[in-house]
Amino acid sequence: xxTQTSSAESSAGRPNFSRAIAFTIxxxxxxxxxxxxxxxxxxxxxxxxxxxxxxxxxxxFESGLWPLALIVAIASLLIPFIKLVGLIVLVIAAxxxxxxxxxxxxRLYAVLDFIGRWSMLDVFLVAFLTSAVRFGALSTVQPGIGxxxxxxxxVLTILATHAFDPRTLWxxxxxxxxxxxx
Amino acid sequence: MALSxxxxxxxxAPEAGLHPRFTCRFCGQTHRAVxxxxxxxxxxxxxxxxxxxxxxxxxxxxxxxxATALILAVPALTLPFITVGKLGSERVGHLFSGARALWLxxxxxxxxxxxxxxxxxxVLLLGLLAAITLPLRMRFQKSASWENAxxxxxxxxxxxxxxxxxxxxxxxxLTKLGSLVDVKIGPGFWCYAMMSVLTLLAWRNFYLGPDAxxxxxx
Numbered sequence: 001x002x003t004q005t006s007s008a009e010s011s012a013g014r015p016n017f018s019r020a021i022a023f024t025i026x027x028x029x030x031x032x033x034x035x036x037x038x039x040x041x042x043x044x045x046x047x048x049x050x051x052x053x054x055x056x057x058x059x060x061f062e063s064g065l066w067p068l069a070l071i072v073a074i075a076s077l078l079i080p081f082i083k084l085v086g087l088i089v090l091v092i093a094a095x096x097x098x099x100x101x102x103x104x105x106x107r108l109y110a111v112l113d114f115i116g117r118w119s120m121l122d123v124f125l126v127a128f129l130t131s132a133v134r135f136g137a138l139s140t141v142q143p144g145i146g147x148x149x150x151x152x153x154x155v156l157t158i159l160a161t162h163a164f165d166p167r168t169l170w171x172x173x174x175x176x177x178x179x180x181x182x
Numbered sequence: 183m184a185l186s187x188x189x190x191x192x193x194x195a196p197e198a199g200l201h202p203r204f205t206c207r208f209c210g211q212t213h214r215a216v217x218x219x220x221x222x223x224x225x226x227x228x229x230x231x232x233x234x235x236x237x238x239x240x241x242x243x244x245x246x247x248x249a250t251a252l253i254l255a256v257p258a259l260t261l262p263f264i265t266v267g268k269l270g271s272e273r274v275g276h277l278f279s280g281a282r283a284l285w286l287x288x289x290x291x292x293x294x295x296x297x298x299x300x301x302x303x304x305v306l307l308l309g310l311l312a313a314i315t316l317p318l319r320m321r322f323q324k325s326a327s328w329e330n331a332x333x334x335x336x337x338x339x340x341x342x343x344x345x346x347x348x349x350x351x352x353x354x355x356l357t358k359l360g361s362l363v364d365v366k367i368g369p370g371f372w373c374y375a376m377m378s379v380l381t382l383l384a385w386r387n388f389y390l391g392p393d394a395x396x397x398x399x400x
Contacts (some may be wrong), residue, residue: 044362060358068354105230106208118346120299124351127280127296130287132266132359143284148292153283155295156342168208170228 017091017168023160024087030153031080035144040126044139052146053077053122073127075121083119083157086112090164098171108164116161119154123147206233245315247384252308254377259301262276262368264356277301277374296348303343304381310336311388340385345378 040051051059054170060069085110093099126147133141205212209229218224218236225232237243262274278301284293331398352371359365 037309041326063361065357068357071350071354080389087348094189102209103229107232110208110231117341117347120344120349121345121354123292124280124296124348125355127292128352129359130276131279132264132355132365136286143289143292148289151292151295153199162341163265166208166229170209172210 012090017164019163020087020091020160023156023163024084024091027153027156027160028084030149030156031084034146034153037149038144039122039146039150040129041142041144042129042133044133048142053150055065055124057159061099072122072125075118079115080153080157081121083116083161087157087160087164090166090169094164094168099169102169105169106166109161109164109169113161116154116158119157120151123151123154124171206231232390237387242276244311244384244387247380247387248308248311248315249379251340251380251384252305252312254373254380255305255308258370258374259305259378261373262369263352263370263374264368265366267364267366272366277370283336299342299344303339304345304377306383307336307339307343310339311384315388336388340389343381346382347376349375352388 005106023174035053038050040056042049042051049059057069057073057076060066060072072172090105090109093101093105093172094121126143129141133139194378199368203212206229208231211226211228212308213233216224218234220236221234221237224234224236227390228299231389239246257279263277263279264275266273266275278297281293281297281301284290284296311330314329314336356365356367
């Protein structure tokens, strides 16, 4: 968060959203391979499975572990989606200058900032499963390339939130002088 | 009003040498610092978000939390995390086994990332918080610029230190694994869980710190 002031404002004092936009677009692109490529290739006692994010959740649900399915669905599907939509809304609103809806938008920013990290859940889940299930021929779990794309997408959405300065939503009376902060 | 140019981003912290005036990190509203009573909450007058909370347990809370978490970090990183058994054979997994497995599966970058988020950065964050809050004056003379640099580094590291997310990931994985193999939770796991919670509390306590806080200056 410390980089916001310097990075989100151009030298002319006008807010610059190119970094936030670039990170958001990159995250949106990365989410495509993340959701279509396999994240987990498992072989338990002869039963082979290739899971994408979605099929993994369905698998959890079908084996009766619906609370887990819900947690993973929120972390892996809902949060990245909310973050992308939220970031787009914020950038569009802030580009128009100080917004009449600044208060709810700032709240939205705080929420996006808080929920972002929880998307890493699926990455950690795959890492831990891979390490815990290594039993030679009996059962193996391998990470699929989709999980790397997903991790990249999550990191990019977090970077995008950090690149966005919510202060651009508000009128700033001291705009000219804030650059002399050190 | 002239002072308000000097923006202290991290004004929520204890020992911040808090500026008499600072701006809201969400909307840029200028505020005057005031002292908060226990449990009192300082909210920005303009955007309404919480800037700080009054401490319930006194000024040493952060140092106490950080010290405990640092002590717990040692067993969390070294003791067995889980023991997985199937058909007689047993394997011991450590905290870093997940990252190691990804490395062995030819995903070195992802492996490094998991290692950082789950293990190294939380410890680094604790170390930085300790450097600021613990009264260690043995080697460095705490100069204001040194402390400011550490503070900035802590703020930069904090978003990427996510032990609590790793913890949830492990819990989900364990539940899923339960049907496949015998899993026993080791002492390393419990230490890590405690460490995660304490790190979270320490960071919140530091960031929404006690003592001097922002109240509205209309």
